[in-house]
Amino acid sequence: MTGPEACEVAQGKAEAEREKRTLVAVFASPVARHLLGYARDVGYDVVLYEPDAARATDVPDGFDIRTSMPELDGSADVVVTDHHRPELGPALQAALAGHARWIGVLGNPRHPGPHVAALKTLGVHDADIARVHRPVGLNIGSRTPPEIAIATIAGLIADRTGRPGGFAFP
Template identity: 55%
Template sequence: MTTSDPACATAQGDLPPDHGPRTLVVVFETPVAEHLIRFAADLGYRTVLVEPQPRLLAGTPKPHGDQTVASVTTAGLDEHTDVVVTDHNRPELAVMLRDALDSKARWIGVMGGKRHTAPHVEGLKSLGVDDEAIARVHRPIGLNIGSKTPAEIALATLAGLIADRNHRPGGFAF
């Protein structure tokens, strides 16, 4: 049975999802990054993991996305790209963010709660990034669902990105 509502038809499997081109660039190999890559692939994103320290990729096989690169500058960021930095304590943080801000990325965010300082701000200023560009970096990110585990954090983050892409506030406000 086909319905005239495209959203209902897609939910019933009568129409393929049409989410347009989208890429998720996940910066730094972390447990949250693994879930982001896995869930984002299911949501139709092309996924890229950026990890400048190759030793962190060794060991147990993990989902590393469609592509793994060492730098944001080689991740292919464009206007369809969302960038999520999963570790706000890494020494490469400011350089990765500066390079993302120099791109056409649609959305850039750094994980970290409001109760933690935002180390990316001083790092970006030390690299000569202006306040207007720094203001493009979202923090905290994701929907406020009380996430506690890496999978829950990834889910909240992706839900927030989808809400933003669809110009919605997220949550239960319809």
């Protein structure tokens, strides 16, 4: 959509064409809380996958919270929001077994990703491990949970639309 139609959407005077999009945030965390809200704001159907229901206490009402990985189709983007959890390997293995469009793990790119060892321990093939993105989101220097969530959502939008993100415009 370009031209006047795009302006009408940006001004809230027309509905944008909407493809089905699902965001599965894995593990309840401060980043997940913001990620779910921002993702819903930009048109995602949102789900929190938290295998330990007792940890999902900081999630606002109205979000779909699951204790098992939901069924994933090509509309699903999966973001693991806590790479220190002991359930990291099984959670990613479940995501990889689905048909998610995109799977990523938050983490500092200067440190080795713990997901690699966790998945290798479970016997996951290298080709499947390579499907897991890390780092996640646009490189905007984010530090706080809301900033990390914004960078993540922006990165997913850029990836979905085939754009590089940032301020370089073709």
